[in-house]
Amino acid sequence: MITLSAEGEARVAATEQFVSEWRDPQSWVRREARERLAGGLWSGPVIERAFDIVFSDRSDETPRIYVGNWFEQTREFARRALVILPGNVIGPALCAGYAVAVTGGSAILKAASTERIVAEIVARQFASIGEPLAGAIEARYWPGGDIAAEAAAMTDVDAVIAFGSDETVDAIRSRVPADKHFIGYGTRYSLGLVTAGADLATAAEAASFDVCLFDQAGCMSPQTIYVVGDASRALRFANALNAAMRKTSQRLPRVRPSHDEAAAANEVVRRSYVTALPANSHGLSPILAGPDNGGCPDYLIVVEPQGPPRTHGFGRIVVIMPLEMGLPPVLTQRFEQIGISVVDEELLFIEIFRALRGDAEKYEPHFAKLGSMHEWAGLPSTYDFIRHDGDRA
Amino acid sequence: MKTTLIRDYRDADARALDARILAHIGATRDEDAFDRLALEVYAYQFERNAPYRRYCERMGSEPSRASSWRDVPAVPAASFADVRLACFRPERTVVTFVSSGTTSAGASASRHELDATELYDASLLAQYRALVMPDVAALPHVFIAPRFSDAPRSSLSYMLSAIDERFGAPGGGFFVHEDALDFDGICAALSGVEPVAIFGTSFAFVHIADRCRSRRLQFLLAPGSRVVETGGFKGKSREVSRGDLYRTFEELFGVPPDYCISEYGMCELGSQWYDANLADVSAGRKSRRHVKFGPHWTRVLVVDPVTALPLPPGETGLLRIFDLSNRGSVAAILTGDLARECLGGIEILGRHPGAPPKGCSIAADAMLGSSGS
Numbered sequence: 001m002i003t004l005s006a007e008g009e010a011r012v013a014a015t016e017q018f019v020s021e022w023r024d025p026q027s028w029v030r031r032e033a034r035e036r037l038a039g040g041l042w043s044g045p046v047i048e049r050a051f052d053i054v055f056s057d058r059s060d061e062t063p064r065i066y067v068g069n070w071f072e073q074t075r076e077f078a079r080r081a082l083v084i085l086p087g088n089v090i091g092p093a094l095c096a097g098y099a100v101a102v103t104g105g106s107a108i109l110k111a112a113s114t115e116r117i118v119a120e121i122v123a124r125q126f127a128s129i130g131e132p133l134a135g136a137i138e139a140r141y142w143p144g145g146d147i148a149a150e151a152a153a154m155t156d157v158d159a160v161i162a163f164g165s166d167e168t169v170d171a172i173r174s175r176v177p178a179d180k181h182f183i184g185y186g187t188r189y190s191l192g193l194v195t196a197g198a199d200l201a202t203a204a205e206a207a208s209f210d211v212c213l214f215d216q217a218g219c220m221s222p223q224t225i226y227v228v229g230d231a232s233r234a235l236r237f238a239n240a241l242n243a244a245m246r247k248t249s250q251r252l253p254r255v256r257p258s259h260d261e262a263a264a265a266n267e268v269v270r271r272s273y274v275t276a277l278p279a280n281s282h283g284l285s286p287i288l289a290g291p292d293n294g295g296c297p298d299y300l301i302v303v304e305p306q307g308p309p310r311t312h313g314f315g316r317i318v319v320i321m322p323l324e325m326g327l328p329p330v331l332t333q334r335f336e337q338i339g340i341s342v343v344d345e346e347l348l349f350i351e352i353f354r355a356l357r358g359d360a361e362k363y364e365p366h367f368a369k370l371g372s373m374h375e376w377a378g379l380p381s382t383y384d385f386i387r388h389d390g391d392r393a
Numbered sequence: 394m395k396t397t398l399i400r401d402y403r404d405a406d407a408r409a410l411d412a413r414i415l416a417h418i419g420a421t422r423d424e425d426a427f428d429r430l431a432l433e434v435y436a437y438q439f440e441r442n443a444p445y446r447r448y449c450e451r452m453g454s455e456p457s458r459a460s461s462w463r464d465v466p467a468v469p470a471a472s473f474a475d476v477r478l479a480c481f482r483p484e485r486t487v488v489t490f491v492s493s494g495t496t497s498a499g500a501s502a503s504r505h506e507l508d509a510t511e512l513y514d515a516s517l518l519a520q521y522r523a524l525v526m527p528d529v530a531a532l533p534h535v536f537i538a539p540r541f542s543d544a545p546r547s548s549l550s551y552m553l554s555a556i557d558e559r560f561g562a563p564g565g566g567f568f569v570h571e572d573a574l575d576f577d578g579i580c581a582a583l584s585g586v587e588p589v590a591i592f593g594t595s596f597a598f599v600h601i602a603d604r605c606r607s608r609r610l611q612f613l614l615a616p617g618s619r620v621v622e623t624g625g626f627k628g629k630s631r632e633v634s635r636g637d638l639y640r641t642f643e644e645l646f647g648v649p650p651d652y653c654i655s656e657y658g659m660c661e662l663g664s665q666w667y668d669a670n671l672a673d674v675s676a677g678r679k680s681r682r683h684v685k686f687g688p689h690w691t692r693v694l695v696v697d698p699v700t701a702l703p704l705p706p707g708e709t710g711l712l713r714i715f716d717l718s719n720r721g722s723v724a725a726i727l728t729g730d731l732a733r734e735c736l737g738g739i740e741i742l743g744r745h746p747g748a749p750p751k752g753c754s755i756a757a758d759a760m761l762g763s764s765g766s
Contacts (some may be wrong), residue, residue, distance in 0.1 A: 211661075245642060259698070259699060260698075260745070260746045262699045263698035263699045263745060264745075266473065266699055266701065267469055267729070269472055270469050270472075270701070270727070271469050271472050271475055273447065273448040273452060273474055274444045274445070274447065274448045274468060274469075274476055274478075275475045276446060276447075276451075276473045279418070279447075279451070287451070293697040295700070296699065303709075351398075
């Protein structure tokens with residue numbers, strides 16, 4: 001048991017309340033989020049699953065440990081940050097709240113145009129919990145192009161944390177005053193890896209949950225899944241994933257896509273007719289489409305020859321590739337995370353990552369079991385809310 | 394010189410087919426002849442282009458079942474970035490055009506390979522003469538782009554170099570060197586008393602306008618001068634409306650709207666589309682501004698973005714093109730551009746918005762959407 005100061009104990013209690021309310025499907029924050037997010041980007045079951053697992057990587061002891069490690073040790077270095085949130089996942093607003101709670105920092109949460117609800121609920125939840133969290137989170141929204149509002153928010157913080165494409169993050173970085181610290185989370189993707197010893201049906205079932213959550217739009221969704229072995233094993237995994245997707249889609253249905261998204265999905269279908277493995281080589285179809293949903297397939301699984309990952313990033317579109325040793329490496333750029341189906345022996349890992357990695361010097365694999373990936377990798381991190389040596393601020 | 398290093402690696406079948414297409418280009422519009430050639434090109438490409446054949450088979454199509462160019466499966470233009478779409482072995486490639494492309498993670502640039510440039514040259518030059526040079530044989534051309542020898546993967550630079558060889562006159566030149574604008578060179582080229590043609594990308598013209606305004610410069614170009622602009626603002630930090638751009642042409646160069654032309658083309662296509670207004674004015678017709686016409690060896694359809702089926706005339710959808718000059722790759726292409734049929738031609742309305750931003754990027758992209766920064 002970690003011994004804390006009275007302030008630390010109060011902070012642990014408040015943090016535990018914050019977490020438990022988001023874990024409890026009947027809490028007022030969950031009920032309000034459920035009602036207000038309905039009819040938006042995600043179906044009700046997808047929203048529920050997202051909230052169910054947002055803090056699934058943190059045990060009951062975690063707030064005490066975090067407060068002990070952060071607030072008690074570094075409270076004088078805690079930051080006030082502007083967090084420019086993404087609109088295609090709902091985790092970062094909660095992770096920012098958690099980080100503020102355990103560090104003693106504070107934040108302005110700038111909501112996205114496509115999802116303005118969660119940040120505002122978190123701010124009211126902090127007020128409701130009371131001291132020491134009351135007032136530590138402020139939710140703001142300004143429409144696209146309002147650089148004056150952005151600049152005003154920047155003057156009020158020590159640091160700016162921004163989510164977006166690489167180009168967008170660079171653009172925001174260019175507007176951050178010289179005396180403010182900047183942390184950018186740019187374009188991010190994840191991969192899946194089915195190891196040689198994995199049971200294909202089990203791996204497929206686990207993968208189907210990651211595909212269905214946020215419909216492949218989240219940075220932790222496995223865009224391309226490599227299957228160690230030859231093309232026939234990749235095709236067998238694809239067919240297993242097809243069966244799993246049919247079941248999981250019932251539990252985590254996808255909302256009807258917009259006209260533009262349906263058009264884009266069908267463009268991917270057409271492109272897959274060019275890129276997919278030849279159909280007649282193994283007797284299994286390399287293109288597997290779910291039932292129609294708004295004019296396009298509810299999901300799409302395409303088996304392609306071994307090569308660099310393909311990252312469509314929407315519409316429950318998954319690319320499967322065989323991963324055979326001895327062929328050129330397939331990774332040339334950084335990827336967020338690799339979800340791995342089954343942990344085999346260490347030597348096999350070394351071989352696999354030699355095959356995957358190539359010259360991707362920036363690549364930093366984060367091991368996890370496919371199906372239990374940290375859906376938003378806990379970003380922004382607690383570390384982001386602490387000033388460090390070398391910071392501009 | 395543009396073509397000195399371009400060789401011809403066509404086999405006998407390709408030469409024979411090209412000869413028939415060249416004859417068609419040199420003739421007048423003939424629907425039956427076009428359809429016959431289109432089906433011949435389809436059969437040729439189905440036989441020699443394995444990824445395209447696979448695509449057609451998956452679409453349930455094969456040459457024996459096609460009776461018109463409309464029956465030929467159109468491959469997405471983006472597929473040129475996915476696989477090599479060519480009817481010849483890589484060692485027969487004489488030139489590879491690479492698109493400026495997108496920079497999104499996981500995406501790559503389109504590549505269009507040619508085994509000869511004869512057809513490509515014939516197509517681009519005939520269309521340029523018809524729509525941009527209907528009234529004169531040659532003009533000094535001021536190209537706001539690099540010469541092909543300086544940008545050997547750029548289809549635009551190839552086209553401009555070919556145009557310069559055929560339609561150029563002393564006093565013009567290329568005024569982008571090592572990615573830098575030769576502004577002083579442009580000013581000198583625009584200071585003569587003879588009419589000139591200026592050809593550049595939309596974004597390059599914005600840069601020139603900025604510099605002219607900062608130096609309080611204006612050019613009153615001689616009557617008969619013309620401006621051709623191409624390309625949009627993809628990936629650029631600043632956008633200017635077409636109306637503003639054309640007002641700038643009139644303000645800075647003294648070129649009236651009827652002598653300002655927009656070009657539509659792409660790395661994956663051998664042919665180009667140009668606004669009809671200058672050709673109309675030269676022929677004494679009512680000017681159709683912003684209505685583009687392709688050459689008679691091409692056909693277009695506007696299709697539903699979701700179903701890819703043809704739309705009724707006047708409705709907005711994706712532009713689907715059949716281009717005989719694409720003999721060596723794929724003639725039938727489904728672009729990602731929105732268009733509608735208009736006054737006998739087409740009006741290009743920009744890129745289809747496509748998929749939502751991905752990889753946790755919606756928020757800030759939406760924020761930047763109208764920032765103008």
